[in-house]
Amino acid sequence: MANLISVSSAPTARFGNKKYYDLVGTLEVMKRILAKSVVDGFELQLEPEWDSENPPLTDGQTADWTETPKYTTAEILELVESENLPILSVHGNRDIGVYLCSGRAKDLQKGKHLVFDALSLAQKLGAKVCVFHLWDTWKSKLNLKTLKKTLSSTAIQFPEVRASVENIPTHSEGQTPATLVRSFDYVTLDLKWASMYNELDQFKPILDKIVNVHLRGRLDANRWFLDQSSFGFYEALSKIRNEWGYSGLLTVEPDGPKDESLFQSFLEAMASLKQV
Secondary structure, three states: OOOOEEEEHHHHHHHHOOOOOOHHHHHHHHHHHHHOOOOOEEEEEOOHHHOOOOOOOOOOOHHHHHHOOOOOHHHHHHHHHHOOOOEEEEEOOOOHHHHHOOOOHHHHHHHHHHHHHHHHHHHHHOOOEEEEOOOOOOOOOOOHHHHHHHHHHHHOOOOOOEEEEEOOOOOOOOOOHHHHHOOOOEEEEEHHHHHHOOOHHHHHHHHHHEEEEEEEEEEEOOEEEOOOOOOOHHHHHHHHHHHOOOOOEEEEEEEOOOOHHHHHHHHHHHHHHHHO
16 A cells, blocks of 8 residues: 655745745645646645734744734634645644643643644545644653643544654653554654654654654755655655555654745655655
8 A cells, every 4th residue: 555645834935035934825835736747645734823812932033023913723714724735644743842841830721732733624625634742842841641641532522533652852861752652542753852862762662653754854956865864865764664664644744944935846846755
């Protein structure tokens, strides 16, 4: 069975000279890509910049938040459905882990609400996978039992969607991303983080948990490359697909420079995945 091939919405927007938080512009770029028949669908990233309550807690700039249109989950659903785009996975708000690990009751409730919103949207869009950054990467102590309970108690309400935890970086004492994600029912394997921790082979024993692979790569001359890695992009893809026998979703997350001039190169690089 051939893997379904997807691409992440947020970084892909740059191939149409759109900002990652420009939802309407991103949907336009997604339509252009779909028309070229190089993907089966998309991973829709939910951006904290769309939240009207407060600016992003991770990565983003407050200036972006002040300029970005705000959307409710219902409005996002309406916009995406109106374009008839196949959404294979939804990526929850990247701030979820920070909220869930803050220790403040108000933040915990916010995090739980964002988990619910992501799973609900995934189910309504027909996506079978929902990806979560479930912990605060800077926390030295994590209550893994509580995080697991929080996710599972909400996920059980959406049995058609697999609530998947990504192997994001951690400062948790005595833990690595690979050891943390083993505690959960479903896993998204990100190549960049697996490379950073030299942990790719540690995911083979939990292959039955992996429901999505983030193929993080930099575009160069119609091919994808992993920088500062002990393994190559296509080497890893071949291992996961051909040696391990993984038949699930593959989601490209483009790194590095991206703009309209690279659109054709991007299309050719996406087509190259089917040759591995």
